[in-house]
Amino acid sequence: MTTLYGTSRSRSARCLWALEELGVKYEHVPMQTTEAKSPEHLKRNPNGHVPVLEEDGNYIWESMAINLYLAEKYGKNSLWPSDVAGHGAAYKWSFWSMTEVEPQLIAILRNRVLLPEGQRDEKAAQAAVEAIKTPLKVLDESLKGRDYLLGNTFTIADLNAAAVLSWAAMLRLDLSSTPTAQAWFQKCLGRPANQKVRTLK
Numbered sequence: 298m299t300t301l302y303g304t305s306r307s308r309s310a311r312c313l314w315a316l317e318e319l320g321v322k323y324e325h326v327p328m329q330t331t332e333a334k335s336p337e338h339l340k341r342n343p344n345g346h347v348p349v350l351e352e353d354g355n356y357i358w359e360s361m362a363i364n365l366y367l368a369e370k371y372g373k374n375s376l377w378p379s380d381v382a383g384h385g386a387a388y389k390w391s392f393w394s395m396t397e398v399e400p401q402l403i404a405i406l407r408n409r410v411l412l413p414e415g416q417r418d419e420k421a422a423q424a425a426v427e428a429i430k431t432p433l434k435v436l437d438e439s440l441k442g443r444d445y446l447l448g449n450t451f452t453i454a455d456l457n458a459a460a461v462l463s464w465a466a467m468l469r470l471d472l473s474s475t476p477t478a479q480a481w482f483q484k485c486l487g488r489p490a491n492q493k494v495r496t497l498k
């Protein structure tokens with residue numbers, strides 16, 4: 298039995314996207330982030346966060362870890378690369394998304410959307426908008442001459458990077474100065490599995 302805890306309006310969307318791409322049969326518990334610190338959920342994830350994947354009594358937390366695990370377990374002929382060099386590339390782009398891109402997006406999100414208006418700092422948001430240009434250029438250059446990050450096929454590397462970047466779409470960030478990355482991003486977000494996740498609770 299495979300269960301994913303976490304509303305699609307959270308980082309859980311990344312894992313729901315992976316589950317949908319992989320065609321895994323799963324149960325979705327659309328837990329709100331406000332319930333993530335309940336005693337019951339702390340038993341699943343002592344950090345008090347979603348997403349959490351439960352499989353056969355084991356709990357896995359951290360969205361990127363969940364997705365790499367799912368891809369390796371269920372995606373041999375699809376999302377999971379066929380050789381170790383490909384695995385390395387999948388780890389690289391997943392960790393890059395979390396460390397180079399996500400902190401900037403969180404800074405923009407907090408200072409433009411999440412914090413009460415009086416506590417927002419537009420200078421900090423603007424600094425993050427500038428800072429994210431560097432990793433976006435890296436992405437743009439890496440995608441030149443290829444359809445996806447690892448070559449011709451969509452893999453977990455694309456899913457994880459596009460899923461982290463999806464906040465950029467929500468924040469309406471202008472990606473036009475990195476057009477190759479922008480086109481790849483639209484192509485990834487348009488996949489039916491991701492579109493389905495947008496309809497989930």
Ligand SMILES: N[C@@H](CCC(=O)N[C@@H](CS)C(=O)NCC(=O)O)C(=O)O
Pocket residue numbers: 307308309330331333334345346347348358359360361
């Ligand atoms: N690095 C973790 C972050 C998890 C995380 O912060 N999740 C948020 C929702 S997007 C959450 O559970 N917030 C509830 C809380 O902190 O109380 C991951 O990628 O899974």
